[in-house]
Structures are given as structure tokens and as C-alpha cells.
Amino acid sequence: MKKFIVFGLLASKIVFGATITVAAAADLRFVLQDLTALYEKEYPQDKLKFIYGASGNFYNQIRAGYPIDVFMSADTHFPELLYKQGLSYKPRAYAIGKLALFTTKNIDVDNPKLAFLKAQKVAIASPRVAPYGVAGISTLHCYHVYNDVKDKIIFGENIIQTTQFVASKNADVGLVSYSLILAPQLYSKGKFYLIPQACYKPIVQSAAVIKATKDKNAAMRFFNFLYSQEAIAIWKSFGYGIPR
Amino acid sequence: MMEIRIETKFFKFEINLSKSQILGIVGPSGIGKTTTLRAIAGLEEAKGKIVVDGEVWLDKNLSLAPQKRSIGFVFQDFALFPNMSVLDNVAYASSKEHALEILKAFNIEHLKDKRPNKLSGGERQRVAIARAIARAPKVLLMDEPFSALDRKTKHFIQDKILEFSKMYKFYTIFVAHDLTDVVRLSDLVFSVEDQKLLSKEEFEEYSLM
Amino acid sequence: MIDYSPFLISFGVAISTTIVLGVVGIFISYFLAFNKSIWIDMIEPFIMSPLVLPPTVLGFYIMYMFGLQSPFGRFLNNIGIHLLFNFNGLLLGSIIYSLPFAVSPVVSGFRSVPKSIIEASYTLGKSKFYTLLKVIIPNAKYSIISALVLVFSHTIGEFGVVLMVGGDIPGKTRTASIAIFDYVQELNYKQANITALILFAIAMSTLIFLQILKRFQER
Numbered sequence: 176m177k178k179f180i181v182f183g184l185l186a187s188k189i190v191f192g193a194t195i196t197v198a199a200a201a202d203l204r205f206v207l208q209d210l211t212a213l214y215e216k217e218y219p220q221d222k223l224k225f226i227y228g229a230s231g232n233f234y235n236q237i238r239a240g241y242p243i244d245v246f247m248s249a250d251t252h253f254p255e256l257l258y259k260q261g262l263s264y265k266p267r268a269y270a271i272g273k274l275a276l277f278t279t280k281n282i283d284v285d286n287p288k289l290a291f292l293k294a295q296k297v298a299i300a301s302p303r304v305a306p307y308g309v310a311g312i313s314t315l316h317c318y319h320v321y322n323d324v325k326d327k328i329i330f331g332e333n334i335i336q337t338t339q340f341v342a343s344k345n346a347d348v349g350l351v352s353y354s355l356i357l358a359p360q361l362y363s364k365g366k367f368y369l370i371p372q373a374c375y376k377p378i379v380q381s382a383a384v385i386k387a388t389k390d391k392n393a394a395m396r397f398f399n400f401l402y403s404q405e406a407i408a409i410w411k412s413f414g415y416g417i418p419r
Numbered sequence: 420m421m422e423i424r425i426e427t428k429f430f431k432f433e434i435n436l437s438k439s440q441i442l443g444i445v446g447p448s449g450i451g452k453t454t455t456l457r458a459i460a461g462l463e464e465a466k467g468k469i470v471v472d473g474e475v476w477l478d479k480n481l482s483l484a485p486q487k488r489s490i491g492f493v494f495q496d497f498a499l500f501p502n503m504s505v506l507d508n509v510a511y512a513s514s515k516e517h518a519l520e521i522l523k524a525f526n527i528e529h530l531k532d533k534r535p536n537k538l539s540g541g542e543r544q545r546v547a548i549a550r551a552i553a554r555a556p557k558v559l560l561m562d563e564p565f566s567a568l569d570r571k572t573k574h575f576i577q578d579k580i581l582e583f584s585k586m587y588k589f590y591t592i593f594v595a596h597d598l599t600d601v602v603r604l605s606d607l608v609f610s611v612e613d614q615k616l617l618s619k620e621e622f623e624e625y626s627l628m
Numbered sequence: 629m630i631d632y633s634p635f636l637i638s639f640g641v642a643i644s645t646t647i648v649l650g651v652v653g654i655f656i657s658y659f660l661a662f663n664k665s666i667w668i669d670m671i672e673p674f675i676m677s678p679l680v681l682p683p684t685v686l687g688f689y690i691m692y693m694f695g696l697q698s699p700f701g702r703f704l705n706n707i708g709i710h711l712l713f714n715f716n717g718l719l720l721g722s723i724i725y726s727l728p729f730a731v732s733p734v735v736s737g738f739r740s741v742p743k744s745i746i747e748a749s750y751t752l753g754k755s756k757f758y759t760l761l762k763v764i765i766p767n768a769k770y771s772i773i774s775a776l777v778l779v780f781s782h783t784i785g786e787f788g789v790v791l792m793v794g795g796d797i798p799g800k801t802r803t804a805s806i807a808i809f810d811y812v813q814e815l816n817y818k819q820a821n822i823t824a825l826i827l828f829a830i831a832m833s834t835l836i837f838l839q840i841l842k843r844f845q846e847r
Contacts (some may be wrong), residue, residue: 196797204814226796227813235688240705241795242713334655335813342815360815462747485750492751498744503764511762512752554752 192220193393195211196242198233199225200249200380201333202272202307205358206413213409214400221393229333231304236263237385244394247382247401249334250306254383263383269401271416272378273353274310277341279365282348287368288318290348294327298340298349301330307337310375311350317374354413379418421558421590425467425477427454430611439584441591444600446611452594453495456560459592460492461485471557471590491589493552493561497543499535505546506531513553521549524579540567545576552583559584561593565600577604633799634807634823640715641790641803642783645722649779652723653730654772658760659729661738676728683725683788690721691792713795718803721793722783729778737771743815770845774838781834784827 199207204227211223219240230248237246237257238359254266276284284290291297299315300308308330314414315321329345331337334352341349342364356367382401388394402405421436429451433446436442436451444452458465461476462485476483485492499508505527510518522528525545535543544567553561559580565573581604584591595601601608656675660668678686694711695701702709711720741764749759765772785807794801802810804827811820 201813224798226798227810228796236691236713236792236795238689238697239712240710241699242797333813339812339815461749461750468705485747486753486755488751489753490751492748494744494748496742498742498748500745500748501764501769502763502769511749512754550752560751 183210184306192222193390194222194224195244195390195393195397196224197247197397198241198243199235199243199247200230201227201305201335202249202352202355203217203227203247204335204355205360206354206409206415209409209412210401210406214397217400217405218396221396223397224251227335229301229304230306234395240387242387242388242389243385244388245382245384245398247380248306249378249380250309251379251381252306254381257385261386265387266381266383267398267402268379268381268418270380270405270410271418272307272310272380273351273372273414273416274307274314274350274370274375274378275356275419276348276370277338277351277356277365277367278348279342279344279349282366284348284366284368286288287314287370291315291318291320291324294324294347296340296346297324297327298329298331298337298346298351300334300337300350301332305331305333305337306378306380307334307350307352310378313375314350314370325350354415357412357414377416380415420472422468422470423459425455425458425465425469426461426605427451427458427465429454430614434609434616436592436607438588438590440595440606441581441584441604442607442609443605444594444609444611445591445596445598445601448596450611452529452611453562454595456492456562456592459558460490460560461488462492466549489554489557491554491556491559493544493547493551493556493564493593495562495566497535497547499543499546499550501535504532504534505538508530508535508546509550511550513555516547518553521553524583525576527547527619532539541569542573544568545572548580552580552587555587556589557592559589561591563594563596565595565597573600574603580604630819630822631807634802634804637715637718637800637802638784638804638827641718641722642780644719645726645783646780648719648723649726649730650772650776653727653734653779654760654765655773656727657731657734657738657765661735675731678725679728683786684792686725686754687721687789690717690724690789694720712793713797713801715801717793717795718790718801721789722786725786725789726779726782729782730775733771733775733778734768737768737775740771741767770841773841777834777838777841781831784830797832827832 186245204209207225214223230250230253233246234253234256237243246254249272251266251268252265257263258266276287276290278284282293299311302308302312329340331340335353337349338351338355338361340346341351342361353369355361381397384394384398410417424433432444432455444455446452457463459469461483465477467477475481476488504559506518509521519528522531527542527545530538530542544564548564565592566578578593602623610617660672680795691712692698694704696705711717745763747758749763785805790801790803791806796802796806804823807821808823811823
């Protein structure tokens with residue numbers, strides 16, 4: 176009897192399990208580790224593969240035929256574009272990203288305006304491909320320091336690289352994803368200040384299942400999981416807001 | 420018979436040769452002797468007509484590539500293949516057995532496994548001549564082929580060329596500076612300066628001057 | 629637990645690229661070295677162009693041309709030819725990217741072969757192809773080997789093109805060079821260092837090999 180069950184489970188793994196490839200925005204690197212652990216407990220037959228990068232780059236690659244199943248963008252703009260072009264199913268917001276001012280040097284970040292002016296180098300994600308970059312630029316305008324700061328900006332290709340500029344002290348301060356600095360690897364490294372939501376348009380992060388996926392059922396499994404109760408708890412623990 | 424009526428950028432050249440005849444071309448440096456020799460080989464462009472035993476090598480409509488002409492060419496710088504032994508050089512367009520025969524005839528069989536860069540100038544020159552002859556071509560073309568040889572070796576090689584020329588019945592055309600070479604080996608001599616063929620008496624007299 | 633797949637992918641791409649460019653490079657170099665027409669002056673810069681283009685730009689153009697947004701890309705896809713986001717894509721990108729390294733030294737090498745020995749081969753009745761095989765290539769041996777070694781090490785270290793054209797898919801197109809970048813991004817400095825050291829060792833060995841080769845050539 177035991178052998179039959181084992182065989183049955185193995186068979187179901189082969190028959191019903193899948194490898195799901197997810198292109199994920201750079202800010203999700205650490206929160207997805209926790210989400211993966213949870214998902215794989217529920218669906219042990221599936222294997223998750225993540226590729227991290229800038230949402231804009233993924234958009235280009237998906238249009239070229241990038242063989243991924245689910246796209247988790249750092250915004251809603253790119254998934255919507257894909258949906259309009261018939262390349263994905265309807266996108267849905269999974270989290271609301273927050274922007275934080277981060278430093279690993281001895282700078283008082285509770286006064287962002289002063290911190291920006293004092294800093295010699297300010298790290299921001301590239302607004303052209305990273306939605307956190309757009310929020311970053313918006314924040315600089317919000318504190319009326321854009322003109323003073325714009326020559327001091329170093330742009331990260333994605334939000335992780337931006338965070339690293341700060342972690343490695345190459346930038347004095349940086350506008351980064353709140354969820355990244357809540358990760359244990361970075362949390363104790365420096366100080367942060369949550370930028371008021373009023374300073375930037377909400378970073379509504381959406382995901383979409385790509386139409387060219389080889390296994391729509393598996394892709395949907397993962398996609399729907401992102402909005403489940405268990406997932407919501409994890410999003411919250413990493414400082415994300417939850418879309419209504 | 421070999422009929423040549425060509426014009427290079429240097430001068431016009433016309434001659435008819437019979438089988439086994441040897442023609443020497445003399446003249447000062449830079450006058451275009453090498454160019455004419457190369458034109459006969461198909462390595463240079465020329466206008467005119469070349470017919471060898473009824474086969475057209477050059478005329479108004481056609482100019483055969485060097486590969487298609489049955490020639491053996493001895494270059495002024497010898498042009499031995501550095502990546503091959505002496506034997507492989509001589510056997511390049513022939514067989515190993517035949518190559519060995521020629522090497523033996525030239526008394527350079529002992530060099531057969533050596534690389535060209537290990538040979539003296541005179542040795543290289545003899546290999547170059549052997550390689551050209553080994554192919555048993557219809558026409559043997561030689562550019563200053565005795566320049567690196569001492570008198571004794573030169574005469575020896577010249578006698579061998581004469582022998583092979585009678586045996587294989589090829590036409591020989593060579594270019595030389597040294598009038599004594601020309602006199603000794605040639606049946607006919609073309610003087611570029613005089614733009615004409617000299618008779619045997621004429622060139623013997625010529626060389627005594 | 630070290631993941632070996634990035635190294636296997638990098639080696640696979642580098643060796644395949646070297647083999648393809650070895651053959652293609654020789655033919656292109658032959659054409660460039662021995663052709664006297666003026667068109668060569670037009671073609672040679674084209675072949676050298678990957679040297680001056682930033683790799684990401686090159687990668688982008690390749691992705692655009694062979695991707696589904698271009699009519700050509702769609703056509704290829706319809707006949708079942710997939711050249712992006714897989715090993716073939718890496719190979720394609722690397723071939724274009726490393727082409728100048730396969731051609732330039734070999735053209736030099738071919739041009740240095742004394743003209744008279746090439747002519748000697750023709751006067752001995754051998755065809756151009758036979759001459760290429762038996763005279764030209766053996767006498768440009770060191771240039772050809774240099775070119776192959778350069779192509780190999782250049783391809784191993786490639787980043788921008790493979791990232792665009794390969795898409796960094798773990799186990800499929802995540803090369804060692806991209807893997808280093810990824811390890812750093814996930815703050816896994818240990819893995820990044822190990823991978824980088826291995827790549828560095830490979831690069832150094834190829835350069836040392838080239839040095840030794842130069843010695844042989846001077847002999």
C-alpha cells in the first residue's frame with residue numbers, strides 16, 4: 176500500500192507538477208524567498224524559478240518572446256501594456272510598494288530635505304526602467320531639492336543595485352524599496368525613514384500571467400497564490416501595502 | 420611548339436620555341452624581365468597570345484589561371500614552403516618516389532627531411548629548381564635560378580636541367596643577369612635592351628665584351 | 629552547494645562559439661585578406677563594428693531583430709526557429725560579439741604569408757582552396773590559434789549581450805558572468821567571489837597560454 180502511495184505521489188508530481196518561471200521586479204528579491212517557502216509547502220509538486228531585474232527590461236524581453244509564465248512588475252504600467260497588446264491575461268495588483276530614504280553612513284535621515292542637501296551622492300533607481308526610480312524623482316521634487324540634487328544622482332539599473340550603492344557606501348543616501356531594507360541582510364546595516372505617501376504616486380505593483388506560458392494551470396496556481404490570505408501576511412511583514 | 424606574342428607594361432616580347440629548346444632572357448635590373456616571365460606563368464596580366472602545343476593559354480578572350488597552365492616556376496626568392504620538409508616541398512605537385520629521384524639526380528637527397536629554414540641559399544635554390552622540374556611541366560620558367568650557386572654546382576645543375584629538358588621535352592625560359600649562364604645553357608637568347616633575339620654567334624661575341 | 633550550471637553554460641557557449649568562428653572566421657578572413665576590391669573597405673569596418681558598439685546595444689538590436697516584435701522574428705518563429713532566450717541565442721549573440729576577434733588577427737596572419745609561396749602553390753597546379761589548406765593556414769598557424777584563444781576568453785567574459793539575448797534564465801541562459809552579477813544582487817558575496825575567481829583563473833590561463841605561444845613563434 177505504501178509503495179502505491181509513494182508511486183502515486185511521484186506520478187502526480189510528474190503529471191501535475193510544473194516548473195514555473197517568474198520574472199520579478201528587483202525589489203521582490205527577499206519577500207519572494209519567504210513566499211516561495213510557503214508556496215512550495217502548499218504545492219510541493221511545483222518548482223519556482225525566479226529571474227530578477229528591471230520591469231522595463233522584462234517588458235521588452237516579453238515582447239520579444241521571453242519564455243516566462245508570470246510577470247511580477249514593480250508597477251502597473253508595464254503589465255497593462257502587455258495586456259493591451261494581447262501578450263498577457265488581465266493584470267492584478269498584488270502589493271503597494273513603499274519608498275524609504277536609506278543610509279549606511281552617519282546621516283540623519285529623519286530630516287530628508289537636509290539629508291539630500293548634505294549628501295554628496297544620492298542613489299535612485301533609473302526612472303526609465305524602474306518604477307521606484309519614478310517615485311524617487313517625484314520625492315526629490317516633493318522636498319524641493321531636485322535642482323540641487325540632480326547632479327549628485329547615481330542611477331541604479333534596478334532597485335537592488337540602487338540599494339547596494341547605499342549599502343556599499345558608494346552613495347551617501349538612496350531612495351530605495353522599503354521591503355528591501357526590511358530584509359535581514361540589510362535591516363541592521365543602516366537607518367531609514369519612510370517617505371510620506373503624499374510625495375509620490377503610489378507604487379502599485381501588478382502581476383500578470385503571460386499568454387505564451389507553457390502551462391497555464393500552473394501559472395494561474397502561482398498567480399492566485401499571490402493574493403491569498405497567507406501571502407498577504409507575508410507582503411505585510413515586508414512593509415508592503417495591500418491593494419483593495 | 421610554343422608561341423608567345425605578349426605585351427606587358429614594360430615591353431613587347433615575341434618568340435617561337437620548339438620542344439626542349441632553352442631560351443635565356445638578359446637585360447639590366449628593373450627592365451621588366453621578371454614581369455614578362457610572370458606573365459607567361461599567368462601571375463601577371465598581359466595582352467597578347469600564348470599557345471603551347473596547340474593549347475591556348477592566353478588570347479583576346481581567355482587568360483588561363485596559373486593553376487591551369489602546365490608550368491614549373493622557380494622564384495627569385497625560392498618560395499619554398501616553410502611548413503614542409505624538402506621532400507614534401509618537391510613532392511607537392513608530384514609523388515614522393517619521383518621527388519626522391521629528382522633529389523638524387525641533383526645530389527641533394529641527404530637534405531630530404533630538412534626544413535627550408537635550415538638550408539643554405541644554394542641548397543634552397545636547388546630544391547626550388549627540383550620542385551619545379553618534379554612536376555614534369557610543359558614549360559619550365561626560372562627567375563635568376565643560379566644566383567646563389569658557386570661555379571661548380573651551377574654547371575652541375577645546368578647540365579642536369581639540360582638532361583631533364585631533353586628527357587621530359589619541356590620548354591625552358593629563364594631570366595639571368597650573368598651572361599656566362601645564358602651563354603652556357605641557352606639555345607636562344609633574347610636581349611631586352613636590344614629588343615631582339617640574338618643568334619648564337621652574336622651572343623657569344625656579346626659575352627666576350 | 630555550488631551550482632555548476634553557469635559554468636557549464638559559459639563553457640558550452642564559449643567552445644561552440646570558438647568552433648563556429650574558427651571555421652567562419654577563416655573564410656571571412658581569406659576573403660578580406662586576398663580580395664583587392666574597394667568593397668573590402670566597406671565590409672571590414674562592418675565586421676569590426678561589434679568592437680565599438682556597447683554590448684547592451686548590440687544585444688538590444690539582436691533581440692529586436694530576432695524577437696516576435698519584428699516581422700523577421702515572427703517568420704523565424706513560424707518556421708520553428710527560436711533564436712532568443714535559449715542556448716542558440718547565446719551562441720548567436722556571442723558569434724556576432726566575438727567576430728572581430730576571430731577575423732582581425734587571422735587577416736593579419738594571412739596578409740603576412742609571403743605572396744611568393746602562395747603563387748608557388750598556384751604555379752604547381754594547386755587550387756585556391758588547396759593552397760588555403762596546405763600553405764596559407766599552416767603558415768598563419770599562430771595567428772589562428774591566437775584568434776581562437778581570444779574568442780574563447782572574450783566569450784567567457786561576455787555580459788551585456790548574453791543578458792539581453794539570453795534573458796538570464798537559471799539553468800538555461802544564466803552564464804557564469806551573469807551569475808556573478810546575480811549573486812552580488814542577492815548579497816551572496818561568497819558565491820560571487822568564488823565564481824569570479826574561477827573566471828579570472830580561466831582568463832589568466834588563456835592569456836598566459838598566448839604568451840607562451842608568442843615565444844614559440846619567435847623561435
